[in-house]
Amino acid sequence: MSGDAARSVRAGRHTVEVHRPGKVLFPAGDGGGRGEGRGGDGGATGYTKGDLVDYYRAVAPFMLPHLRGRPLMLERHPDGVDGPRFMQKNTPAHYPDWISRVEVGKEGGTVCHTVCDDTATLLYLADQAALTLHRWLSRAGHVDRPDRMVFDLDPAGDDFGAVREAAGLLGELLAELRLPAGIMTTGSRGLHVVVPLTGHHDFDEVRDFARDAAGTLAEAHPDRLTTAARKKDRGDRLYLDVQRNAYAQTAVAPFSVRALPGAPVATPLSWDQLKDPAVDARRWTIADAVDQARTRPWEGAMSHARALGPARRKLNALRG
Numbered sequence: 199m200s201g202d203a204a205r206s207v208r209a210g211r212h213t214v215e216v217h218r219p220g221k222v223l224f225p226a227g228d229g230g231g232r233g234e235g236r237g238g239d240g241g242a243t244g245y246t247k248g249d250l251v252d253y254y255r256a257v258a259p260f261m262l263p264h265l266r267g268r269p270l271m272l273e274r275h276p277d278g279v280d281g282p283r284f285m286q287k288n289t290p291a292h293y294p295d296w297i298s299r300v301e302v303g304k305e306g307g308t309v310c311h312t313v314c315d316d317t318a319t320l321l322y323l324a325d326q327a328a329l330t331l332h333r334w335l336s337r338a339g340h341v342d343r344p345d346r347m348v349f350d351l352d353p354a355g356d357d358f359g360a361v362r363e364a365a366g367l368l369g370e371l372l373a374e375l376r377l378p379a380g381i382m383t384t385g386s387r388g389l390h391v392v393v394p395l396t397g398h399h400d401f402d403e404v405r406d407f408a409r410d411a412a413g414t415l416a417e418a419h420p421d422r423l424t425t426a427a428r429k430k431d432r433g434d435r436l437y438l439d440v441q442r443n444a445y446a447q448t449a450v451a452p453f454s455v456r457a458l459p460g461a462p463v464a465t466p467l468s469w470d471q472l473k474d475p476a477v478d479a480r481r482w483t484i485a486d487a488v489d490q491a492r493t494r495p496w497e498g499a500m501s502h503a504r505a506l507g508p509a510r511r512k513l514n515a516l517r518g
Contacts, residue, residue, distance in 0.1 A: 207251065209258075212296055212318035216325050219248030223278040223327065224461045245461045245484060251324045253455065253484040258317040260491035261453040263500075265320075267337040269300050269311035271448045272323060273330035279457045286328070287311060297322065300338035304446065313338060329457045332448035335404075336397070341445070344404050345397040345503065348449045349412065350439035351388045354432060358478040361388050364423060364436045365472060367415055374516075375411070375509040380496040381472060383479045385456035385464040390449060394503040401445045407506050407513070408440035414517055453491060455484055463487035468495040 205216040226244035254261070272286040289299050289312045298313035314320050314331065323331070335344040351364050365381055368391050372379045382390045395404065409425065416423040416438060424435040442449045450456070450464045462480035465487050471477055482490050 205248065207255065207321055209255070209318035209321055210316055212294075212316075214318055214321040214325060216248065216251050216321070219246060219251065221247045221278070223247055223250060223275065223329065224459065225278065225280060247325070247327065249484060250327075250329065250455065250461075251321055253488070254320045254324045255317065256488045257453045257491055258320050260488075260494075261451070262314070262316065262320070264452045265314040265331065265333060267313060267315070267339075269302055269309075269334045269338065269341065270314060270451075271332040272312065272326070272328040273332060273457060274326060274328045275457050276327045278327075279329070279459070283457065294322065300341075302338075302341050302446070330454045331451045332454075333451040334446070334448055335443065336401075336445075340397055342400055343397040344399070344401055344443065345395050346449075347393040347395055347404050347408055348440075348442045349391040349393075349408060350384075350437075350442060350449070351391065352437040352439050353388055354434045354436065356387070360422065360436050361479070362472055362477075364415075364438070365389050365391060367419065367423075368411075368438075369469060371411060371415060375512050377504055377509050378499050378502045380466055380499040381469060382452055382464055382466045383462075383477070383481055384450060385454070385462040385480060385482075386458065387479050389479065390464075392449075392500075394500045396503045396505045398505050401443060403506065405440060405443040407510060408443050410513055410517065412438035412440050414513065452496075453487060456480075461485075465490055466495045468493075471495065 202218055205219045207214045207216055222244050224245035274284040274286055275281055287309050289310045297319050298315045299310050300313050301308045301310045335346040349368060351361050353361050377393050380392045382392060384390055412425050416425045422435055423438055424432050425438050426432050452464060452466050454464045456462050461484045463482045463484060465482040
């Protein structure tokens with residue numbers, strides 16, 4: 199197929215035109231063997247826009263529950279990962295009317311964010327070279343009340359063993375606080391630990407709780423963990439980052455492709471899988487993330503949302 203020939207993809211009630219599906223977005227040879235395309239050209243072309251569309255179409259049933267109703271920030275790379283990056287908040291006027299939008303307040307005005315509620319929207323965004331979708335932790339209609347709390351485990355270097363260890367410690371603490379949690383590779387360097395909430399608390403309450411939980415861990419393991427926001431204060435310790443728990447802040451959405459060599463994917467996994475030494479932040483790519491999605495690693499975890507009141511009391515008792 200010519201790289202310039204448009205391709206029509208039917209998704210529900212809508213047909214999405216994929217322009218230049220043969221355009222290479224991830225050059226071959228950059229991903230240690232993981233960056234090879236799935237088409238007939240294989241590693242000769244790398245991953246194309248058509249590959250990206252095919253991936254998002256296949257993963258849509260598993261990804262959409264994590265996107266619906268949430269304002270998005272789109273990370274676009276029209277010329278591929280080696281070209282310029284655009285972080286898009288406002289929805290362009292030329293986007294189809296059937297794509298959902300939500301207008302939210304910002305300092306001095308409003309922003310009209312795109313909301314991805316269906317497969318057609320997901321494919322349209324892929325055609326726009328929106329490689330990565332960054333989602334709000336709250337939903338339209340209740341944008342000031344997050345229903346997700348995120349801990350970002352950010353290592354000082356490339357030691358994923360330190361990330362795995364920190365995740366285990368955080369998982370133990372959350373279990374003691376009786377908070378369910380899912381774990382996800384970021385597709386970049388670390389892990390996200392995601393806690394489902396009822397949406398009864400505002401962002402200040404959620405961030406304060408996350409900060410105190412992270413601080414409790416860092417105080418117990420001061421040689422390995424830190425909550426220091428400044429890099430110069432962290433040394434070689436892993437950073438427990440809770441700053442995403444704020445109004446208008448975003449976190450990479452589950453099953454999003456990252457704009458990195460080999461097209462790694464931010465992928466949910468089970469806590470048992472974390473013990474596998476082969477797992478690291480870029481373990482899954484667009485070649486195999488759908489297979490991982492089909493195992494439903496977060497089965498049940500995101501459907502048991504909690505209010506933070508009981509957990510706060512338990513955490514306060516632990517902190518003395």
